[in-house]
Amino acid sequence: MPANITPAELQDLNQFLQKSSDIFYWQCTTRTVQESKLFPVNPYIALSYYNAWYRYPEIFRKIEAVMSPEELGARAREVSMSANAIMLGIIQQFYLGGRQFLLDMGMINPTDGIEDVKYVLDFAQRVNRSYHRQSGYTLNSDMNNRAQLLPERTLQVFEADALGCKPGDKLHTAVVKFLATASQYAFLKNCECRLGIHNSGPYKVGDKEMLVRDFVDLAEGDYPWLDGVASEIEHNNITLPVIMKDTHFNIVDDWGSFEATPSYDHDNMVAVGLYTSDYLSNGYIPVHMENASDMADYLDHMRDQMQRVTAELWKRMAGWSREQMIDAGLLVYYSVPKDLAHIAGVYDTNDWMLVEERVQRMRPLFNDEYGNFAIAELVGYISLSSQQESPYTMSKWSGQSSDMWSKIPNSVLNDDNYTASVGPIRGGSSALPPKTGKYTTTRGKLTQDEANALARGFTSSTIAGNFVNYDDQWVKYNAGTPEADALYRATQENSFQLKGKGSTLRADDVAALRRW
Amino acid sequence: MSEPNILADKWGKPAMSEVLEFYHSSIRKLVAERFAASGKTWQEAVQDPALELTRADFEKIEADLLATGYRFTMSAQVSIEEEPEKYQPIAGVGNSGNQVSDENGRLVVGTGDNVFQATDLEGTARFVGTVEVVMDMLMNGVPEGTIAVIDDSGGTLTAPILEGFAGVVCMGGTIRSHLGILTREYDIPCLMAAELDGLADGDRIVVEYSKPATDAYAERDDSLRARIAKVS
Numbered sequence: 183m184p185a186n187i188t189p190a191e192l193q194d195l196n197q198f199l200q201k202s203s204d205i206f207y208w209q210c211t212t213r214t215v216q217e218s219k220l221f222p223v224n225p226y227i228a229l230s231y232y233n234a235w236y237r238y239p240e241i242f243r244k245i246e247a248v249m250s251p252e253e254l255g256a257r258a259r260e261v262s263m264s265a266n267a268i269m270l271g272i273i274q275q276f277y278l279g280g281r282q283f284l285l286d287m288g289m290i291n292p293t294d295g296i297e298d299v300k301y302v303l304d305f306a307q308r309v310n311r312s313y314h315r316q317s318g319y320t321l322n323s324d325m326n327n328r329a330q331l332l333p334e335r336t337l338q339v340f341e342a343d344a345l346g347c348k349p350g351d352k353l354h355t356a357v358v359k360f361l362a363t364a365s366q367y368a369f370l371k372n373c374e375c376r377l378g379i380h381n382s383g384p385y386k387v388g389d390k391e392m393l394v395r396d397f398v399d400l401a402e403g404d405y406p407w408l409d410g411v412a413s414e415i416e417h418n419n420i421t422l423p424v425i426m427k428d429t430h431f432n433i434v435d436d437w438g439s440f441e442a443t444p445s446y447d448h449d450n451m452v453a454v455g456l457y458t459s460d461y462l463s464n465g466y467i468p469v470h471m472e473n474a475s476d477m478a479d480y481l482d483h484m485r486d487q488m489q490r491v492t493a494e495l496w497k498r499m500a501g502w503s504r505e506q507m508i509d510a511g512l513l514v515y516y517s518v519p520k521d522l523a524h525i526a527g528v529y530d531t532n533d534w535m536l537v538e539e540r541v542q543r544m545r546p547l548f549n550d551e552y553g554n555f556a557i558a559e560l561v562g563y564i565s566l567s568s569q570q571e572s573p574y575t576m577s578k579w580s581g582q583s584s585d586m587w588s589k590i591p592n593s594v595l596n597d598d599n600y601t602a603s604v605g606p607i608r609g610g611s612s613a614l615p616p617k618t619g620k621y622t623t624t625r626g627k628l629t630q631d632e633a634n635a636l637a638r639g640f641t642s643s644t645i646a647g648n649f650v651n652y653d654d655q656w657v658k659y660n661a662g663t664p665e666a667d668a669l670y671r672a673t674q675e676n677s678f679q680l681k682g683k684g685s686t687l688r689a690d691d692v693a694a695l696r697r698w
Numbered sequence: 699m700s701e702p703n704i705l706a707d708k709w710g711k712p713a714m715s716e717v718l719e720f721y722h723s724s725i726r727k728l729v730a731e732r733f734a735a736s737g738k739t740w741q742e743a744v745q746d747p748a749l750e751l752t753r754a755d756f757e758k759i760e761a762d763l764l765a766t767g768y769r770f771t772m773s774a775q776v777s778i779e780e781e782p783e784k785y786q787p788i789a790g791v792g793n794s795g796n797q798v799s800d801e802n803g804r805l806v807v808g809t810g811d812n813v814f815q816a817t818d819l820e821g822t823a824r825f826v827g828t829v830e831v832v833m834d835m836l837m838n839g840v841p842e843g844t845i846a847v848i849d850d851s852g853g854t855l856t857a858p859i860l861e862g863f864a865g866v867v868c869m870g871g872t873i874r875s876h877l878g879i880l881t882r883e884y885d886i887p888c889l890m891a892a893e894l895d896g897l898a899d900g901d902r903i904v905v906e907y908s909k910p911a912t913d914a915y916a917e918r919d920d921s922l923r924a925r926i927a928k929v930s
Contacts, residue, residue: 216852216875216876217773217850217851217852217870217871217875218773218774218850218852218853218854218855219773219774219775219827219828219848219849219850219852219855220774220775220776220829220852220854220855221774221852221854222773222774222776222777223773223774223852224773285703285704286704286722287704287721287722287725287726287729288702288703288704288705288722288725288726288729288730289702289725289729289744289751290744291702291703291740291744292703294744358885361883362861362880362883362884362885363861365853365879365880365883366853366857366860366861366880366883366884367857369852369853369854369857369876369880370853370854370857373854374852374853374854374876376876445814445911492857492858493836493858496832496836496854496857496858497833497836497858499854500829500832500833502776503776503780504774504776504777504780507774507776540750542753543751543752543753543756544753544756545753545756546753546756546757546759546760547721547756547759547760549717549760549770549777549781549784549785550770550771550772550773550774550777550785551715551717551770551771551772551773552717552718552721552770553773554771554773555713555714555715555717555718556718558715559713559714559715559718563714565711565713565714566713566718566722567704567707567710567711567712567713567722568704568707568710570707570709570710570711571709572709573709583709598741599740599741600741601741601744601745605745
């Protein structure tokens with residue numbers, strides 16, 4: 183019997199797979215190279231791909247049983263958390279990386295696990311489309327590397343409430359120092375990867391541009407290695423909308439990293455805000471934004487905290503075994519979709535912080551050299567045997583006769599030479615101490631069960647009822663109606679300048695009301 | 699379908715790296731042998747836990763490669779510390795004896811890509827390449843005027859002490875690497891992708907951080923690379 187997939191579904195699947203293959207090649211070869219003398223980075227990256235291959239299908243079905251990908255994306259786009267452009271956009275890449283390695287080893291054929299592949303890629307595509315509803319795209323790269331994620335109602339609040347600053351003043355100095363320390367801490371807690379740092383934008387603010395800078399998973403929460411050591415960090419996610427003059431952000435890529443012309447220079451920062459948010463908050467909550475001095479003091483306070491936590495966490499990590507280092511990095515990578523489970527209220531640390539036994543068995547292969555070449559050949563050189571195509575082929579970016587991810591053969595529409603699934607998750611273990619601490623949220627420090635119960639009973643006021651379908655296209659023709667005003671007032675609830683102002687403010691009105 | 703597809707790959711070719719080709723071809727062979735002996739269809743075999751490769755199988759493949767005398771290159775300190783018998787010894791900074799002098803008569807002991815334009819800086823080169831060195835500087839402070847010579851472009855090894863460096867010379871990565879990003883955020887002058895020849899720990903050096911920032915999109919031009927000159 184042919185596979186349970188229609189020709190149209192197979193086309194959609196293979197097109198998303200090919201698009202993912204092309205853009206991941208561009209990202210991996212142009213944006214950065216990761217290495218560390220502390221962490222065996224490439225061994226953990228490669229192993230994370232296998233964990234994604236074996237575990238995502240079952241866990242995604244568990245999440246979708248209570249919440250659709252469209253609703254997950256809708257909830258994620260109202261706040262800044264680790265369900266963001268980089269984490270969501272990379273789900274299918276890690277999953278397909280596991281598939282490609284196994285194909286190359288001959289452990290599976292390209293017709294194996296195809297209902298799982300179809301499901302995971304469909305899930306990933308749908309959640310990304312919903313998350314990117316504002317731009318109408320699926321990934322930032324679709325928009326020529328631009329991340330227009332937020333609606334007018336949120337951006338108006340960011341613009342109006344931002345506090346002015348200039349080089350040398352207290353707030354400017356505090357922001358610059360905080361960004362450095364937070365970036366440093368984010369790389370360390372995420373075991374050398376950039377997944378804790380996210381940027382969206384640029385958004386036009388008159389003749390200036392706004393970049394929304396997020397730092398996520400900062401506090402005691404999902405990563406067991408932050409238990410205790412990061413207990414003093416008060417906010418798990420921090421967002422700084424930064425308004426810049428004389429700067430054009432020409433690239434905000436799929437990994438949320440940016441480039442600017444002329445080069446980014448802190449001296450061009452003219453206003454900034456500070457917020458926290460998560461899956462339990464009604465949008466963004468201002469943090470010590472009463473005035474510039476208060477915000478500067480709090481940024482310095484957080485910076486002091488992060489410096490202490492960085493030193494203590496580094497000591498903890500420096501004492502880890504190689505297996506523990508690999509597990510931590512592997513789990514940071516593998517768990518990129520984890521906040522979808524938080525949103526749905528079905529988060530289980532055993533789903534996200536364990537390494538499947540079919541992955542554990544492969545550890546003996548992963549010395550540093552094999553790990554480095556496995557990743558370099560898979561995503562950079564595209565030189566694995568399984569990646570080679572007909573010699574007539576020229577791939578999108580490299581022109582080589584090879585592609586990163588192998589498509590599903592159309593033969594599955596003809597015959598029964600396929601398998602549907604990798605089967606159920608088989609156990610899991612980790613060399614790291616298990617999660618024991620609480621989860622830092624905007625509703626306080628919660629147990630896993632408490633956080634899940636709150637999430638299941640919560641819908642942000644900004645997407646409740648019909649609001650979820652009131653996008654900017656609707657607002658364009660409905661501003662001033664009771665529904666539009668109610669939607670905007672829900673977003674303006676915590677605003678210093680716009681509280682209660684409603685939906686009719688135009689750009690000049692916001693400019694007249696802003697604090698800078 | 700009678701075997702793993704990869705064995706009948708019309709356009710396949712060996713992997714670039716020796717270790718990857720050895721591992722993957724060994725695994726393919728083992729899978730094919732186990733499958734052929736099973737008498738099952740591929741669809742049955744691929745889902746049969748009893749036919750799956752085990753940790754012992756992978757251990758044997760690694761052992762087979764090591765038995766040829768092959769030794770792996772390391773990237774993380776912990777790897778060579780835990781299993782030194784599997785890795786090649788760490789190579790230090792070489793000294794060709796062929797260094798040229800700059801316009802001030804000082805030996806040029808390296809060049810690198812400048813992350814951002816700052817001013818030239820004189821300081822003491824201190825090699826910061828191990829957990830022990832970082833721990834010592836964390837506990838006792840970073841000596842004033844330290845230009846850290848770091849051999850990886852990551853941001854984690856030096857995380858707790860980076861802010862204390864007067865300058866950084868990194869022997870890996872690119873200006874977009876994590877260390878490049880972080881030094882720019884901290885406003886610490888930094889060269890990436892540095893090539894060193896004759897530089898030793900404790901040398902007094904001047905680094906040409908006044909060179910324009912390297913264009914990440916441009917082809918390499920040696921005349922644009924910042925120089926590291928030995929003062930004493």
